[in-house]
Each structure stands twice: as structure tokens, then as C-alpha cells.
Amino acid sequence: MEPRLGTCGDAMALPLLWGLTSGKVRHGFELVPDSLASNGLKFREGSLESSFLSPIDYARSDPSTQIVPKIGVAAAGGALTAAIFFAGGLKDISTLAVDVRFPSEVLLAKIILMEQWGTTPRFVPSDSLLDAVGSRTDAALLVGEAAWKAAGTSDQYIDLLESWEDLTDLPFVHVMVAVKEDALAQEHIDALRASQQLGIKTARNILVDRSGELGISLETLDRVLENYYRFELDEPALESLTEFFRYAYCHGSLTDLPDLKFVEPGKKTASGT
Structure with missing residues (x-):
């Protein structure tokens, strides 16, 4: 049976997934597309062996859950x-409209509004x-392409990533890849990494086709990709995860502080494949 991999359609994750979804990279996954929040629920319930996850859903998963390194x-702000x-x-905000498909960004908003405001x-x-702003709520949290579109027509916003950087001097991690312990063979890890490397090399081409839909110019896309985005979990990103979990714990969104556990290179699955 092919291990199930939860995927998402968000623009910020497309370069990591494109090699798998396009068939450019051979893999042995059953791809299961959904939102990051739904992926988190499915992963915790056991209907996914591996998944692209929002960081807070990794923190709420079984302690044996592992992170695929580097992906x-x-x-950055x-x-x-x-x-x-x-x-x-900002200080007059009493209600905030949120998109529950992005649980880590919702929590980030809670942290920043309390810590800084x-x-x-x-x-x-x-x-x-x-549409809710001004009629049903005082403000709205927008994530990914929705934020890019809105910034083209409004200058009344705060960039939460800039606020997070002010607080921690670190980037913010939007997406990571988590797996059940011993659920994947090395060939699956290699496929994820191959898709990542292909995506890093061709991120602009992958996103250009959606630039009009995203509501941003090619100039803006180039600036964002060159200066702000990293499609890997490097040391600053890992430090950021630790800090994010610490703030989540302090704000009552976690009952325990999770360890960062990683898939060991070359480790075989429980079935011996």
C-alpha cells in the first residue's frame, strides 16, 4: 500500500510539491490534497502517514511524529x-475575521496582538x-495569496512576519513535512527532497502562471522570492519553530513543549522496506 501524503494548494507550498504533482519526480505516494488545517486533523486521526503541515499541528501531534529534515x-518580514x-x-480591534485553514497564522496573530499591542x-x-471588515468585524487576518491581493488595494495592515521578526529576529515557518514514525522508506524521503530541489530551481516559473490569479506583478514576485522566501528548514527556521512553540505554550495554545524529532537518514521502515 502506498503511504498517503497530505498536500495543499497554497501558492507558498507549490514549489515544494510541483515535482510530485506534475510527475516530474517519481514517487510512491498516494497524494491527498486538502487544506493545511484538514491535513492536521487527518494526520492526528491516522488517515495520513505523512503530510505537509502547519507547524502548530506538528506540535499537537503524537510525540513520536518526525520531521522530514530541511523541507x-x-x-522573512x-x-x-x-x-x-x-x-x-489597531488598538480598537475587538473582533478579527480569520481563515481557520491556516492555524499557525491564526495563532501568530493572537501572539503578536497580545505581545506587541x-x-x-x-x-x-x-x-x-x-467583506467582513467594517461590517461584521474590525479587522481580518489574510494569509498567502489573499494577503498579496489585498495589499494591492489597501495600505491599512500590519505584516505579521515583520512583527514576528521584530519579536524574535527570525523568519516565520508556514509549512513543514511530518511523518508517522517508521512510515516512509528512504525512497519516499528522496522523492520529497528531489521535488524540493526542483522547486527551488524553478520556483519563479512555477508561480508565474499564477501571478495574475495571485494579484501580484512579476516584479513583486521576483522580489518576494529573491529576498524573503526560503523553501527549506535551515537553522534560523528551526530556531523559529522552537520560539513559536514556546510562545504558543505561554499563550495557552499548547499543553506541552514539543521536541523537534527528525527522520533519520537511511532508516528503514518497520516493514523492512
Whole structure:
């Protein structure tokens, strides 16, 4: 049976996945597309052996869960992949519309608003985030391409990644790859890495086709990819994960601080493959 890999359609993760989804990289996965939040639920319930996950869902998974080393999406302040758009003043925000498909970014908003602005608004799940601002909520949290689009028409926002960088001097990790212990063979890990390397080399080409849909110019896309995005979990990204989990714990969103456990290179699966 092929191990199931939870995937997502978010633009920021496309370069990591493109080799797998396009068939450019041979792999032995059953690809299961869904949102990051749904991936987290499925992974914890056991219906996925591996998945692209939001970091907070890794932290809430079984302690034996492992991270595929080096693979992920991290962004520095200025990438604008998580931002709060508002109509009035930031300190006047009492309600915030959020997209629950992005649990780590929702938690990041909670942390930043409390740590830097001393405010704790009520979070309101919403499908029409910008439409909610001014009518049903005071502000909206937008993530990924939604934030890029909105920034083209509004300058009333705070870039949460810049705020996170001010707080920690680190980038923010949006996506990582987690696996059940002993669930994958080395060939599966190699396929994930091959797709990552292909995506790093061709990220611009992969995203150019969606630049119009994303609402950003090619110039902006080039600037974001060159200056702000990293499609890997390097040392600063790992430090950021540790800090994020610490803040999550301090703000009551985690009951324990998770360790970062990694898949060991060359380790065979329980079945001996």
C-alpha cells in the first residue's frame, strides 16, 4: 500500500510539491490534497502517514511524529504572507475575521496582538474575510495569496512576519513535512527532497502562471522570492519553530513543549522496506 501524503494548494507550498504533482519526480505516494488545517486533523486521526503541515499541528501531534529534515517554507518580514487588515486603529480591534485553514497564522496573530499591542480580540471564522471588515468585524487576518491581493488595494495592515521578526529576529515557518514514525522508506524521503530541489530551481516559473490569479506583478514576485522566501528548514527556521512553540505554550495554545524529532537518514521502515 502506498503511504498517503497530505498536500495543499497554497501558492507558498507549490514549489515544494510541483515535482510530485506534475510527475516530474517519481514517487510512491498516494497524494491527498486538502487544506493545511484538514491535513492536521487527518494526520492526528491516522488517515495520513505523512503530510505537509502547519507547524502548530506538528506540535499537537503524537510525540513520536518526525520531521522530514530541511523541507519546508519559511518567510522573512516583508513577504506579506500573513497580515492583519483593518478599518480603524489597531488598538480598537475587538473582533478579527480569520481563515481557520491556516492555524499557525491564526495563532501568530493572537501572539503578536497580545505581545506587541496588548489586545485580545475575539476571533471570528469567516469565508469572506475582507467583506467582513467594517461590517461584521474590525479587522481580518489574510494569509498567502489573499494577503498579496489585498495589499494591492489597501495600505491599512500590519505584516505579521515583520512583527514576528521584530519579536524574535527570525523568519516565520508556514509549512513543514511530518511523518508517522517508521512510515516512509528512504525512497519516499528522496522523492520529497528531489521535488524540493526542483522547486527551488524553478520556483519563479512555477508561480508565474499564477501571478495574475495571485494579484501580484512579476516584479513583486521576483522580489518576494529573491529576498524573503526560503523553501527549506535551515537553522534560523528551526530556531523559529522552537520560539513559536514556546510562545504558543505561554499563550495557552499548547499543553506541552514539543521536541523537534527528525527522520533519520537511511532508516528503514518497520516493514523492512
